Amino acid sequence: MKQRLVVVGAGMASGRMLEHVFEAAPDAFDVTLFNAEPRGNYNRLMLSPVLSGEKTYEDIVTHDGDWYAAHGVDCRFGEPVVRIDRANRVVYSNAGGVPYDRLVIATGSAPFILPVPGKDLPGVVTYRDLEDTEAMIAAGLAGRDAVVIGGGLLGLEAAAGMAARGAKVTVIHLMGHLMERQLDPAAGYLLQKDLERRGIRVHCKGATKAILGKGRVEAVLLEDGTVYPADIVCMAVGIRPEVRLANDAHLEVNRGVVVDDAMRTSDPAILALGECVEHDGQLFGLVAPLYDQAKVAARTLLGEEAAFRPVQTATKLKVTGCDLFSAGDFSDGKGREDILFRDPGRGIYKRLVLQDNRILGVVMYGDTGDGAWFASLMKDGTDISPMRDTLIFGPAYQGGTAPDPLAAVAALPPEAEICGCNGVCKGRIVDAVLGGAVTLDAVRAETKASSSCGTCTGLVEQVMAATLGESFVKPEAQAMCKCTGMSHEDVRRLIRSMGLKSIPAVMQELGWKTAGGCHSCRPPLNYYLISEWPLEYCDDRQSRLVNERNHANIQKDGTYSVVPRMWGGVTTPAELRAIADAAEKYAVPMVKVTGGQRIDLLGVRKEDLPSMWADLNAAGLVSGHAYSKGLRTVKTCVGSEFCRFGTQDSTGLGIRLEKLLWGSWTPHKVKLGVSGCPRNCAEATCKDVGVVCVDSGFQIGVAGAAGMELKETQLLATTPSADEAVEIITAFIQLYRESARYLDRPYKWVAKVGLDWVKSQVVEDPATRRALCERFEISQSVYRRDPWAEHAAPTERAKWGPLADLTLEAAE
Numbered sequence: 005m006k007q008r009l010v011v012v013g014a015g016m017a018s019g020r021m022l023e024h025v026f027e028a029a030p031d032a033f034d035v036t037l038f039n040a041e042p043r044g045n046y047n048r049l050m051l052s053p054v055l056s057g058e059k060t061y062e063d064i065v066t067h068d069g070d071w072y073a074a075h076g077v078d079c080r081f082g083e084p085v086v087r088i089d090r091a092n093r094v095v096y097s098n099a100g101g102v103p104y105d106r107l108v109i110a111t112g113s114a115p116f117i118l119p120v121p122g123k124d125l126p127g128v129v130t131y132r133d134l135e136d137t138e139a140m141i142a143a144g145l146a147g148r149d150a151v152v153i154g155g156g157l158l159g160l161e162a163a164a165g166m167a168a169r170g171a172k173v174t175v176i177h178l179m180g181h182l183m184e185r186q187l188d189p190a191a192g193y194l195l196q197k198d199l200e201r202r203g204i205r206v207h208c209k210g211a212t213k214a215i216l217g218k219g220r221v222e223a224v225l226l227e228d229g230t231v232y233p234a235d236i237v238c239m240a241v242g243i244r245p246e247v248r249l250a251n252d253a254h255l256e257v258n259r260g261v262v263v264d265d266a267m268r269t270s271d272p273a274i275l276a277l278g279e280c281v282e283h284d285g286q287l288f289g290l291v292a293p294l295y296d297q298a299k300v301a302a303r304t305l306l307g308e309e310a311a312f313r314p315v316q317t318a319t320k321l322k323v324t325g326c327d328l329f330s331a332g333d334f335s336d337g338k339g340r341e342d343i344l345f346r347d348p349g350r351g352i353y354k355r356l357v358l359q360d361n362r363i364l365g366v367v368m369y370g371d372t373g374d375g376a377w378f379a380s381l382m383k384d385g386t387d388i389s390p391m392r393d394t395l396i397f398g399p400a401y402q403g404g405t406a407p408d409p410l411a412a413v414a415a416l417p418p419e420a421e422i423c424g425c426n427g428v429c430k431g432r433i434v435d436a437v438l439g440g441a442v443t444l445d446a447v448r449a450e451t452k453a454s455s456s457c458g459t460c461t462g463l464v465e466q467v468m469a470a471t472l473g474e475s476f477v478k479p480e481a482q483a484m485c486k487c488t489g490m491s492h493e494d495v496r497r498l499i500r501s502m503g504l505k506s507i508p509a510v511m512q513e514l515g516w517k518t519a520g521g522c523h524s525c526r527p528p529l530n531y532y533l534i535s536e537w538p539l540e541y542c543d544d545r546q547s548r549l550v551n552e553r554n555h556a557n558i559q560k561d562g563t564y565s566v567v568p569r570m571w572g573g574v575t576t577p578a579e580l581r582a583i584a585d586a587a588e589k590y591a592v593p594m595v596k597v598t599g600g601q602r603i604d605l606l607g608v609r610k611e612d613l614p615s616m617w618a619d620l621n622a623a624g625l626v627s628g629h630a631y632s633k634g635l636r637t638v639k640t641c642v643g644s645e646f647c648r649f650g651t652q653d654s655t656g657l658g659i660r661l662e663k664l665l666w667g668s669w670t671p672h673k674v675k676l677g678v679s680g681c682p683r684n685c686a687e688a689t690c691k692d693v694g695v696v697c698v699d700s701g702f703q704i705g706v707a708g709a710a711g712m713e714l715k716e717t718q719l720l721a722t723t724p725s726a727d728e729a730v731e732i733i734t735a736f737i738q739l740y741r742e743s744a745r746y747l748d749r750p751y752k753w754v755a756k757v758g759l760d761w762v763k764s765q766v767v768e769d770p771a772t773r774r775a776l777c778e779r780f781e782i783s784q785s786v787y788r789r790d791p792w793a794e795h796a797a798p799t800e801r802a803k804w805g806p807l808a809d810l811t812l813e814a815a816e
Contacts (some may be wrong), residue, residue, distance in 0.1 A: 009033035013110035017278035017294040019045035024302035042082035053166030056381040088253040113243035113279035121213030131162045146170030149236040155182040158469035159240030176210040186319040186330040191369040193508030245280040265311035267301040292317045331376035334365035345396045355746040359390045372397035413466040422458045423453035429782030435469045440756035485524035492745040538783035566605040566629035572640045572658035573601025600637035614801040617792035626790040643680030653695035654680035667788040671744040692750040702729040707754040721767045735766040735776040
């Protein structure tokens with residue numbers, strides 16, 4: 005006698021299970037198949053080609069009416085199940101009940117909807133099934149603005165499909181790079197580059213605040229204030245197992261319907277499979293493990309022994325021309341090492357993550373032909389020791405050569421600017437070399453390249469090497485770190501000339517030897533990108549040193565010091581009371597006056613930082629940036645306002661300078677001093693920038709030092725005007741920001757480029773000086789803000805607390 009088998013959900017997992025059942029025992033069950041959608045099984049993986057117009061629904065049908073009829077399946081399509089009566093073994097839809105001997109739940113997953121204002125407006129859709137796909141097509145995409153929220157697998161396929169139909173698509177992604185669960189930052193960068201080449205705009209690190217519109221969607225508003233117009237919004241931010249039916253039936257449910265190795269739920273008569281299940285704490289969204297579950301469920305239904313064992317699965321993106329492959333675990337870990345291959349010219353990136361001579365993870369972009377071979381080695385746990393040297397080149401490797409360190413420079417077009425000071429392009433240098441200028445001095449004499457600030461010297465030498473070949477002998481230059489053979493100057497110049505605007509872009513295009521850089525190169529790269537592209541580049545907090553990440557100086561016992569800013573060293577009774585109150589409230593063990601005319605609160609616990617900042621903010625105090633590679637202090641004397649020797653208002657000028665310069669990031673810390681007379685009470689002549697007021701105006705000195713090295717400032721300019729003094733100082737700071745090596749103090753930088761060159765830029769050329777000031781203001785439009793206020797917000801405070809309180813004891 006046949007058993008009664010009821011299946012809830014006609015998706016790909018249950019469809020494959022029925023295939024196995026009918027193949028092994030065609031007469032074992034009378035099958036009733038419920039589905040909320042008004043259709044049977046179709047290949048959901050092919051919805052993207054349907055959206056793009058490459059396929060139709062009929063092309064992706066897996067089981068048509070004839071197939072179900074041939075196997076005697078009672079199809080209840082468009083009839084969702086509303087209740088399971090486990091005691092009497094009956095499932096109910098709105099049309100009535102159907103008894104079962106065995107029941108299979110395959111309800112799949114539901115899209116997650118961001119709980120933001122406007123989420124229910126007409127024009128906001130998800131992307132999970134044929135209805136969603138048809139809704140997007142029916143919207144008439146050609147020429148319209150479409151926003152996709154979510155840069156994961158589904159979101160990008162939706163974006164590519166709508167773009168193929170003529171929509172102007174923007175992808176908004178919360179994380180720092182696309183598909184962060186499947187790709188590392190380098191591969192994510194290449195994917196973004198390919199999508200942008202297709203006209204798809206990508207906004208990473210974008211948090212959706214609201215969906216705007218009156219009666220219908222009109223735009224998407226981000227937390228940073230950016231607004232993108234939108235005629236249609238597709239939410240593709242994730243999925244959740246559809247467990248409502250199982251919950252109502254009182255089956256065991258955690259994140260998904262809990263199943264054992266045989267795919268049985270907590271009720272032995274009920275099985276579950278697909279995206280709705282949880283096995284050993286793991287959820288599943290890719291088709292390969294779902295098909296493995298289907299095979300096990302079929303054998304369990306037929307009374308055979310079977311056990312589901314998840315295996316590593318690979319990810320591919322179904323977007324024509326975007327070739328990516330990802331499998332395994334490619335996160336950092338102790339004892340792990342990388343093998344990398346980069347070909348910037350062809351947009352190829354390959355990374356293997358190894359541990360104990362076995363492959364743990366594979367990430368490939370641009371050339372994925374060997375992906376299956378690498379995945380097989382990983383799945384089998386193959387010892388790769390014998391082929392380690394050639395492993396990255398794949399199974400057909402016949403020989404290889406070392407990567408060319410000059411590839412990035414060789415790829416530059418002739419019109420690419422090499423020497424910014426003198427406007428010398430690559431082609432002019434090549435012509436000079438071919439004309440007989442075979443030494444650096446000869447090229448300098450012929451073209452003036454590298455003859456001013458000198459920061460392009462490395463690039464000039466690389467152009468010469470690429471032109472002369474082996475006959476050019478280049479002196480050894482210190483590389484930025486072990487991740488690259490390029491110097492700081494080389495990297496900085498290429499960031500500018502190649503328009504590189506992210507850390508992954510730099511690493512890919514300049515052929516970094518490691519996947520994600522190291523502690524030596526990430527901080528300078530982050531700074532160079534901030535300096536070069538203040539409006540386009542978003543500061544990467546994880547590439548900061550610990551003090552800058554936490555906006556306070558860490559002490560030897562793990563506590564922090566907090567230094568509020570005091571403009572020009574001036575404070576008020578109210579501010580002093582607020583500082584005293586904070587010191588008492590948070591039990592600060594030491595309160596100390598600093599040499600920079602400020603007050604330092606020492607010994608603050610990390611978890612107390614946001615609350616202390618909020619209290620100080622309430623009194624009008626902001627971060628003193630005592631931890632930063634940026635403006636620290638502007639030390640002043642009282643000047644003409646009180647001192648009988650004062651010649652100018654040194655206090656007022658110091659406050660003006662500090663309020664102008666605060667918040668700016670620089671290659672190293674910058675300290676200023678303004679003395680009201682030549683008696684120099686503010687010690688201005690040993691600062692990075694020092695102003696000494698005299699009867700006739702202001703003497704501006706630069707490149708002083710009073711730390712491990714003691715240096716007197718060098719006279720940069722004398723001016724009768726406070727306004728001109730401010731402009732010259734601002735231009736000097738910006739020139740330092742744009743051309744100094746990371747961690748070079750101004751005195752080291754001036755020694756390299758020469759004071760005469762600095763004067764030629766900021767004193768003798770008013771147009772260049774104004775341009776430098778304008779670029780500084782552009783940068784400050786982003787960074788002249790208080791980081792304490794941002795991190796003191798209630799929504800941010802939990803991030804500063806401990807991960808767990810290990811002192812708590814159990815109640816029982």
